[in-house]
Amino acid sequence: QVQLQESGPGLVKPSETLSLTCIVSGGSISNYYWSWIRQSPGRGLEWIGYIYYSGTTKYNPSLESRVTISVDTSNNQFSLKLSSVTAADTAVYFCAKTSTMARGVIYYAFDIWGQGTMVTVSS
Amino acid sequence: EIVLTQSPGTLSLSPGERATLSCRASQSVTSTYLAWYQQKPGQAPRLLIFGASSRATGIPDRFSGSGSGTDFTLTISRLEPEDFAVFYCQQFETSPWTFGQGTKVEIK
DSSP, X not given: OOEEEEESOSEEOTTXXXXXXXXXXXXXXXXXXXXXEEEETTTEEEEEEEEETTSOXXXXXXXXXXXXXXXXXXXXXXXXXXXXXXXXXXXXXXXXXXXEEETTEEEEEEEEEOOOEXXXXXX | XXXXXXXXXXXXXXXXXXXXXXXXXXXXXXXXXXXXXXXXXXSOOEEEEETTTEEOTTOOTTEEEEEEEEEEEEEESSOOGGGOEEEEEEEOSSSSOEEOOOEEEEEO
16 A cells, blocks of 8 residues: 655745655555645645656646656655745645546546645744 | 635534535536545545545445536535545646635534
8 A cells, every 4th residue: 555754844944945755655656646735724725736757747837936846766755845935835735646546547636645744934 | 727616614414414515616627537535633635536426445435426517516425423524626627736625514
């Protein structure tokens, strides 16, 4: 059973870069899409972007200028960098597997989630 | 951006009752690209339904999804104590992928 675990600093200073890593265990990172999603009381659940194991990415246009998602297939993990953070970026950040298969067909779905990590932006 | 509006905001029901949750999209969503999630306090969301009507692995058959176009429904046929939580719909039709604001199902 695939499991995901986020890691990274819980406190980031304004204007600095937020960096998180998601380690995939119990299965291969290959052949799937992987996303970052965040949740805050003011913004609800917000999809940040995804990466395919081959490196193809797609980002939320509202964050695209500040986001980079990368993949490290040799270590079965993927990462998020969000630059120039402000207090509005304070949230719980989740990583999620972004596709599932049923009856031989691949569907988009956030079918497996990490437990989430709280990131606070504050000086 | 597709806006998903969920109603009602809060549903107060008793165990054993039927819950009907609505998700309305600001533009048409292909059924293949509509999912529902359940979230309990302090936990990550859990996938319930994908493709508008397919149950995810391990999800009891009291959960069902239906709908097409701009109107989708999640039904819980008989509420169990562990079902009380917040439920979100979510679309993969167009970027950015978006979530509804959630419906809280609370114990009456």
